[in-house]
Structure formats: C-alpha cells, structure tokens
Amino acid sequence: MIELDWLTQILEVLAALTAAPMFLGWITKVRAWLQNRSAPSLWQPYRTLRKLLVKDVVIAENASALFRLAPYVVFGTMVTAAALIPSMGTRLPISNAADAIALVGLLATARVFMSLAAMDVGTAFGTLGARREMMVGFLTEPALLIVIFLASMIAASTALPTIAEHLATQSLGLYPSLAFSGIAFTMVVLAENARLPIDNPATHLELTMIHEAMVLEYSARHLALMEWAAALKLLNYACIGFALFLPWGVATGSGPLSLLAAMPILAVKLTVAGVALAFIETLSAKLRIMRAPEFLAAAFLFSVLGLLVHLLLGA
C-alpha cells in the first residue's frame, strides 16, 4: 500500500500547512475569552497572511542575500519537519530519512537561520532578539533531546513513528517517567514558540520581546513566510507532543479507514491542546528575561529527572 503511505504523507503536510494558522487563531480566541475580551475571528491569521503576501516588500538598504534567503529556509525547514512528524499516520515514507534527533537538528537549523537573518541588518533590536533566541534555544534543545531520548529508550528506537506506534499499542501505556518529561516538554513548547511566560506574542517593542524583535525588519511576503513558519512551528511542537505523550488514535495500519479516523482525532487533540496552552498563558505572568534561564534550567532538570526515574524504576 505504498500509494496510500504517500497519500498520508502529502495529506499530513497539507493539513499542517492549512491548519497551522487556524491553531494559532484558536489559541488567540480562547485567550481572549478567558480574559473577557471580544475574540478575533478564527480566520484572522489567514487574512493577515493574505494581506502580507500582496504587499510590496521593503527591505533595509544593507540587507544581504542571507536576509532574503532566510524566510524561505525557515519556512522550508518547518514544512519538512511537519513531514517527519507522525501526526495522523505512522507510515510516512519521508520520515525514514530522519529520526527524532535529526528533527531536533532541523528545528535548530531554522533557529540559527532566523537569528543570523536578525543580525544581518545590524539593528539594536535584531541583534538583541537573535541573542535572546539563541539563549532560549541552547537551553531548550538539551531538554527536548533528553525528553526524546527517554521516549527512545522506552520504544528502543529514535524514529518518531516507531516511538508513537510503540507507545500507542502498549497495553499499559502509562509511564511515570513520561509524566516528568511531559512537564519538561510543555515548558520547552512555551519557550520555543515565544509564548508566555518567556515571550509575549501579543506585544511589540517591549524590552522583553524575543521573536518579534527578530522579525522586525521583515515585511510583506518575507514576513508572511516567517509568521506562517512560526505557526507551523507551534503546530509541529504540538504534534511532537502528541506523538510522545498522547499517541492514541494515530493510524498505525495502512488502511484508509484508520487514516480517516485519525483526522478528527487530531483535530480534537489540537482543540484541547489549544485550550490548555491558552490556560497556561492566561495564568502565568511574563518572566524577566534574565529569569528565563531558571525556568529553562527547570525544564532541563525535569527532563533529566524523567530519565533518572526511568532508569531507576524501569518504567
């Protein structure tokens, strides 16, 4: 059933591309509800993307080719990452090409290109954003890898589809060590995607911002790609989380029926995850940037603790 596998693959990428802005819009909506504000439409992110795509590009006089290349590379890596993550089915032809470690490497590539592009024009905000992004990155990357390491140990494989398949078909399915990893992973998701308490996606020109400072020089289609890539990144992280912690419902066979069933299950998971993220963000306050390392060190320690629990208890 190789055709169906490719179909799953293409379907997954297309679904990720189209659903990513919606997921972001959903989180914004729930946040607004929770904070007693009137909520923007779910389609708002799409409208923003369309607006940006038709506008004329204005770039700084001293921007180099790297600056213009980076949005495409960042967007490309995020789409590739979406192709590697088993969000609907585990039989993905392309995911053979790279395991979870390579996936983390891919996300790091996007981060490095984004930071380099931010430094390219040589503005105060750009370099500040790049420095902070790389600081957050080097603290989250080990935590993320240790989380993946633990899941790999349990499933005896670093391939993400195999991990998801193993955890989904486990009769017991509950590991205390994964609980610690789950906490660490949630903290990583918040930090990596520029959410509260590390960064505030709703503000501009604050002394504390990270992501917005980096894309400040971008406009029009470049900015659209950067924003779309950021939305995809959030979706990708959510799907990595589902593969590691909530793998149930993913199509493990190659029948068309299980694939059909996997789609609404993914939608439900994303809806719930969006509500959870909005809750966390509403309940937490923005940390001072120099407190961020403590938060992220805690994430790293939680992930290591999960590993240690697994090694001690074997569960």
Added chain:
Amino acid sequence: MLSSPLNVCLTLIAVWVGIGAAGLLRPLNVVFAGRALFLLGAVCGLALALVAACSLSAAPELVVLPIGLPDLPFHMRLDGLSRLFLFLLGASACGVSVFAAGYFRSGQGTAPGLLCLQYHLFLASMALVLLANDAYAFMVAWEMMALSSYFLVTTQHRIAEIRAAGFLYLLIAHVGAIAILLAFGVLQGGSWQFTFDAMRTAHLSPPWAATAFLLALFGFGAKAGLVPLHVWLPEAHPAAPSPVSALMSGVMLKTAIYGMLRITFDLLGHPVWWWGLLPLGIGLFTAVFGVVFAAAQTDMKRLLAYSSIENLGILFTGIGLTIVFTGTGMGALATLSLISVLYHALNHAFMKSLLFLGTGAVLHATGERNLGRLGGLIHRMPWVAWLTLIGALAIAGLPPLNGFVSEWLLLQAFLFAHEVPKPFINMLLPMGAALLVLAAALAGYVMVKFFGVIFLGQPREANLRAAKDAGLLERLGLLWLAVGCVLLGLLPAQIVPLLNLVTRQFALGGELATGSGWWRLAPVPDRQNGYAPLVFLLTLAVVVVLTVVAVRLLYHHRMRRAAAWDGGFARLDARMQDTAEGFGQPIRHIFTPFFALQRELPTPFDRAPRYRVVITDRIWSAVYPPIARLVQSAADVSARLQQGRIATYLLYSFLTLVVLLALVI
C-alpha cells in the same frame, strides 16, 4: 617495490621535506618559496590522501628504514588507522596549503623560505607520527612535530606575547611528551623491546596496564587540550599565522586522538571497562568548558581555539564510551562509538581548518582579530562569508552538514549506554548524553555569534568598507574544505562502512551491521534508527524551491530598499548592534561559576565612562601559578647548594665519596 602504498607514502613525506629544504634556496622570494613550493606541497598532500584512501582496506604493511641510530632503525607500518589519519592529514593539508600559497606575504616575521621549511617539516613529521611502528621513531617524529610547530607559532617572534604563547605551548608539549615516553616505557613490559610489535605481544599486569593507560591519557591529553592541560591552545592558536592554526587545530590535535587510539586499542589491546570513565568524564567536562569559554571570547581566533577544546572533549568522550562498551562485552556498540570518534575527527579536520582559514582571510583583509571591530563583511567578502557559513553551520551540528552526522552517531551509541551491565554506571552514563547535547546546543550559539558578528550587521569600523575579498588561491583552499564538509555530511552511508573497515583491526568484540541501502545510514538495523541526508536535503530543497516559485509567481516580486526600520528609530548606527561582549552576556550570566570576572562598570557621574570586562580562566589561576611557585621554591632550595666557591664543591665531592665508600663497604 616502489609501488606499495607504504613506500609511496614515505616517498611523499621525503618530497615534503625536500620542498621545505628547497625553500632555503631563495628564502626571501615570496613567489618561489611562498607560492610555488606551497602549491607543490598541496599536490603532495592530495597524493597522500588519495594513496591512503585507495588502500584503506588493504592488509598492514611493514618496512624498516635504516636511518637513525645504528642499533635503532625506524620501523614503519601502514594499517587502517594510519591510512585514515593520513587521509585526514593529506586532504586537509591540501586545502590549507593552497590557501597558504595565497596567504603568506613578505615582511612579516620569519622569512618565507624558512617558513616553508618549518611548514613542510611540520607536515612530514605529522605523517611520520602516523606511520611510526616503534617508540623511538614515534618520539622522534612527535618531537619534530612539536618543535616545527613551535617555530611556526612564533613566526611573529618580535611580539613579546607571541613569544610567551610559544613558550607555554612548548612547555606543555614537553610535559606531555615525557608522559608518553613513560607510557612506552611501561608498555614494553620488561622485554626492553621498543617496537610496537613487541608491545602488542607483551603481557602487562593489570596495575601496569592501567598505569600505561593513564600516562598515555595525560600525555595525549596535553596535546589534545583536555582540561586542565588546555591552557596553551587559546594562546598558541591566535599567535600562529592562520594556515598554521588551521593545521594545528585541524590535524595536529588529531594526532593525539590517533596516539590515544593506537595505545588503548592496539598496543594495550584489551582495555578494562572502568578506564573509559576517566576520558568520558574529563571529555564531557572539557566539551562544556570549552564551548562556554568560546561563547565569552572577543578574539575570533581564541573563540575558535576554545571551540577546538570542545570538539576534542567530544572526541575523548567517544573514546571513553568505546572503552566502556568494549570492556563490558558490548562489541557492536563499541564499534559504533569508535566510528563516531573517527568520523568526528575527520569532520573536525575539515570544518575547523575551514573556519581558521576564514579568519585568516578576514585578518588579511581588515588587519583585525577583535570581533568588536568587525562586522558587515558579507557585502565586501562574499566568497569568504558564504564558505565560512558552511563551516559554521557544520560545526554547530546542523543537518545535513557533517558535524551533525558524527554527533548523531555518538548519541545513538549513548542511547544504549543504560544497557551496560554495571549498576549505577548504567544510570550515570545516559546523563553524559545530557551534557553532550548541552555542548552541541551551545556550539550553535557560539557559531551564530562568530558568523553574525564578523560577517553580518553594519561594519563597526570605517576601514572595513574598504575590505577586499580573498584572492583566487585563498578561495580555492576554502572551497576545497567546504566541499569536504558538505560531502562528509551527505554521504555518511558510504563513509561509515569504510570506517567500519578501519575499526575491524581492533578486537572490540563485535561488528557493526551497516546500513540498509546506499542512501540511508542505519547503524542499529532492527531499531529503525535511520538518517538519510540526501533524502533530507532533497525534501528541504524541493520545499524551498516550491515556496519560492509559489510565492513569487502567484503574487509578485516587487521589492524596494529603504533605510532600516528598527522600530522607527531614525539615528541607527553601528555602535547600537550587539558587540561580541554583548552577545556573550547571557552565557556569562548563566555560567558565572566558570569564569573569574573582573569588571569595571561606569557610574552615572563618570566624566569619561569606561566599561571593561576581563574574563579569566579559573583553572589557570588554580593550577598553574601554584605549580610555578613550587618549581621556583624547589629551584631556590637547590640553589643553596650552588655557592660558587671551589672549596664547597670539593667538600661535596669528598662527602659523596665517603657516602659511596660507606655503602660499598
């Protein structure tokens, strides 16, 4: 039998020595000694790499050269390990020599002819280290390597700091050499035969074997820059001319890895598992230490020197893991981690040489090594910038370039460390992976700082606007190494089986089941851990091209340029970008205990505000001055014997005579 690979290698080494000697014919002629001879040396390096690569799977060859002392001929041996490291030497020396042909100019310290001699002697002695099959030949070549590189480091010998850096390098090189000499003394095991063949058959009791291992670890650790013997690296690398830094960092440090592998897995043969914990622990600490210091540096060559310390730490971590695996009977995993060591050694030779040459090109164009006075060079020096970017991304461990492959292999090996049948150790080992990953992630930070501050942003000084791109030969040298980085990154499925051949000569107790298909690397086949960089790159490329086409065709590609926006701030200048100090600030904040900081902060009322931060290494002040004081006081004590009066000396002779007579009778 001139056609045998070993004889060809020896001939090529002799040609290198000859090229060096030819430099003395017209020592002041830059075109002859600085350009033509270096190009000839590059051809020689390429030939050496080809010979080594083509004969990789051949049987070991032996030859005895009747040179040296009458009773001590040089024994030479060419086996898989030597061939691999000769390939590493030849291939990177080829790129570096081509670059050097365009680099050296007259009127800077040592004359070009003399430099040519030192440079080619350095290359020849490194090749001899890799071929030596007895302790005598090894030590002679090792010392020749240390001395020739010392003279190369002190090329600018009129500057006092450079002389001091050279002296420190020479001192630590010799302390290390003494330990290696003692290790060989232990290894001969009472047979008094100093050939490696005799050492392979000698049976050492466990304590003596451990002693030999520890001595070797100290000796080669000093060459490799393991903490606390790392202090010479950040001094010597910036002092040397860039092609020499590239060779020292890319190749010479690898001879320490070669020596460590040779003694541990070949001469000692069966390492005990707990020996591995030492290089593992020290290696991990060195890796984190090196990269944290790299992030705080403001001199681009010092930054790269600390990054080399990090990478050598990773290599020693891999060696330690191999010892643990092979000592506990997990042969296949030992093979896997040894392959990761060999792969990383190869990778580091290419990427670090590339980066050092990149800094050399920047140094030539701007005369500036301080990151705080660079910036924006991607516009003036596009060739150097884009080729250096490849090296920077590679060393940051990003797929699909080469640095990622070896880190991936090492992590795959670490993934099984919990299966080591030793209580507690099996729980501690996976924690090592956490440190390794931290070091790798920090390497990304360091490289963004390195590349971003030098090549991106606005030029921080006015004279940078006049910087010119590197010349043709320099570009060719950089290109050669960059292509090496890309190929090593894209073809691991072809290279790993070759490295597997090399590991077969050691009795690690297991085989690696390689691969599933030519396009995919799968070291542990039944677990589906795979990595296929070609597919990976292809997917990425297809997506990027489709995006470009879609965005630009479906919409429009109108674009105009304007002044930078920067949140509407109108008076932007180059001083508002992060400096190298600024970019390192989070690291200093997070890893405060690592550093000894001296800060001078201005108060609001200062007429001439001055901000100064000096970062010093705590290990230096904790280890070296006490030792220096100890040596000094020992010298003071012994100086009391030295009265300078003939009567006192006669008294010493008389007393010695009395004591000896008393002992005899």
